[in-house]
Structures are given as C-alpha cells and as structure tokens.
Amino acid sequence: xxxxxxxxxxxxxxxxxxxxxxxxxxxxxxxxxxxxxxxxxxxxxxxxxxxxxxxxxxxxxxxxxxxxxxxxxxxxxxxxxxxxxxxxxxxxxxxxxxxxxxxxxxxxxxxxxxxxxxxxxxxxxxxxxxxxxxxxxxxxxxxxxxxxxxxxxxxxxxxxxxxxxxxxxxxxxxxxxxxxxxxxxxxxxxxxxxxxxxxxxxxxxxxxxxxxxxxxxxxxxxxxxxxxxxxxxxxxxxxxxxxxxxxxxxxxxxxxxxxxxxxxxxxxxxxxxxxxxxxxxxxxxxx
Numbered sequence: 001x002x003x004x005x006x007x008x009x010x011x012x013x014x015x016x017x018x019x020x021x022x023x024x025x026x027x028x029x030x031x032x033x034x035x036x037x038x039x040x041x042x043x044x045x046x047x048x049x050x051x052x053x054x055x056x057x058x059x060x061x062x063x064x065x066x067x068x069x070x071x072x073x074x075x076x077x078x079x080x081x082x083x084x085x086x087x088x089x090x091x092x093x094x095x096x097x098x099x100x101x102x103x104x105x106x107x108x109x110x111x112x113x114x115x116x117x118x119x120x121x122x123x124x125x126x127x128x129x130x131x132x133x134x135x136x137x138x139x140x141x142x143x144x145x146x147x148x149x150x151x152x153x154x155x156x157x158x159x160x161x162x163x164x165x166x167x168x169x170x171x172x173x174x175x176x177x178x179x180x181x182x183x184x185x186x187x188x189x190x191x192x193x194x195x196x197x198x199x200x201x202x203x204x205x206x207x208x209x210x211x212x213x214x215x216x217x218x219x220x221x222x223x224x225x226x227x228x229x230x231x232x233x234x235x236x237x238x239x240x241x242x243x244x245x246x247x248x249x250x251x252x253x254x255x256x257x258x259x260x261x262x263x264x265x266x267x268x269x270x271x272x273x274x275x276x277x278x279x280x281x282x283x284x285x286x287x
Contacts, residue, residue, distance in 0.1 A: 004142040011148035011264030018282045024113040042093040045276035052094040056191045063199035070198035122158040124258040144287045148264040166247045171239040175218045186212050242271035
C-alpha cells in the first residue's frame with residue numbers, strides 16, 4: 001500500500017510517525033521547517049512518537065475583555081461568536097520535541113521524504129500526485145493520500161467540481177515577532193504564560209512568554225499599523241485565523257471517498273482543532 005503524505009508540518013510529521021513507511025512530500029527545505037517548530041508550542045496531551053516534557057501553562061486576559069472587539073481585531077468580523085470567558089487560568093500541558101523526528105527525516109533518503117517538491121495537482125481519478133521538483137515535472141502514485149494542506153488549496157489541486165457553488169474560504173493572516181529581553185520578568189523553566197488582549201488600541205492580540213522570550217502575534221490590523229522597523233523579523237503564519245465555513249463536512253466526505261485524508265486544523269478547516277486532536281484523528285484512521 002502506497003501512502004503519500006503532503007506537507008512536513010506538525011500534522012504531517014505526526015502522520016509520518018504513524019506511517020513510517022509513507023513517502024512525505026514537502027515543498028520547502030529542512031531549514032524552512034525548523035523555525036516554525038522552534039516557536040512557542042505546546043499540546044494539551046502527550047503524543048506517542050514525540051519526546052515530551054510537562055509544562056505549566058497560565059493564561060490571562062489583558063484589557064477590557066470585549067468579545068466583539070476581539071472578533072473584530074482577530075477575524076475582522078464582529079459578528080463571529082467569540083468568547084474569552086472559557087479561558088482556563090492554568091492547565092497542564094506538554095512541550096513536544098521535534099528534533100528526533102526532524103533528524104530522522106534529514107537522514108532519510110528520497111524513499112522517505114522528498115524536499116523541494118511542490119504539489120501542483122491531484123489526479124484522484126487515477127491516484128496520481130503531480131509535482132514539480134527542481135523545475136522537473138514528476139508523477140507520484142499513491143493508494144492513500146494524507147494531507148495537511150489548507151482545504152481551499154486541496155480543492156484547487158484536486159479541481160473539485162463544485163468549487164464555484166459555495167462561498168470562498170476566509171481567514172485572517174497572522175504574523176509572529178519574537179522579542180527577547182527582560183520586558184516583564186523571567187518565567188521559570190517549564191512555565192509558559194499566554195496573554196490575550198481584545199483592546200483595539202493594542203496592536204497584538206496574543207503574547208506567549210517563555211523565560212525571557214516574548215512571542216507576539218499580530219493580525220492584519222496590528223501588522224498594518226506597525227512601522228517598517230517593527231515589522232522586520234516578523235514571520236507570517238498562513239492561512240492564519242480561520243473563519244467557519246458551512247460546507248466543510250461535505251467536502252471532507254468528498255475527499256475521503258477518493259482516499260484523500262485531511263488531517264490538522266487547516267486541512268479540516270476547523271478553527272478550534274488542537275494538535276492532540278489531530279493525533280487522535282491520525283491514530284484512529286484506518287486506511
């Protein structure tokens with residue numbers, strides 16, 4: 001059985017642990033993946049195959065705590081049902097270590113992972129993946145295709161016949177900016193503090209602190225208002241904050257019927273989908 005995984009994202013890596021004989025196809029190079037995995041990341045459950053260590057995560061809300069302002073600030077839509085009252089002040093979490101998985105992928109040959117290989121089309125009728133590698137067009141056959149690529153991207157690649165019958169997918173891009181230094185005070189090892197801010201006059205909407213390092217998350221509103229100097233070093237995360245879509249269930253079923261399996265938040269287009277839920281989904285999947 002030929003299993004092909006599209007994307008060396010966190011979801012793609014989890015899939016590669018679940019199916020170690022699968023071929024992983026990634027458009028980027030190892031150096032482009034590492035910075036994302038090194039950011040402040042934690043999961044609400046440990047996941048087999050990844051080294052983990054327990055974390056104490058505290059969460060607080062800064063400012064006036066106005067859900068409609070937060071919805072406008074983050075999603076550019078005041079009518080979205082957003083609530084900040086469900087925030088839990090302190091939870092037990094786990095930090096994942098991707099270094100062992102990355103080292104294994106780096107050491108693997110082309111039979112295990114194909115770097116610098118961009119997917120340009122999915123022929124689901126004949127189970128072929130059309131890719132471009134270094135300017136050369138290739139075809140990769142598969143029996144099952146597992147992808148963490150965003151749902152609208154997969155719809156375009158698969159030339160979904162009903163793509164024009166429903167409204168477009170909407171999301172708000174996010175930018176990260178890491179600022180080291182004793183701005184607030186150092187946190188002890190194993191402690192992450194997450195702060196949300198709904199105030200429209202504050203440019204960032206979320207701050208992650210670990211030790212002396214601060215990672216700020218900005219949406220389009222905040223990014224546009226920052227000066228050029230402040231934007232230097234900011235890393236974009238796309239597609240960013242997802243807005244709900246009414247047709248995701250039928251689209252997931254359409255892909256599943258064609259042996260294309262969507263894993264992760266962006267592929268499922270589920271804005272509340274967490275990493276441990278992705279692992280549970282992958283672990284329960286029977287191909």
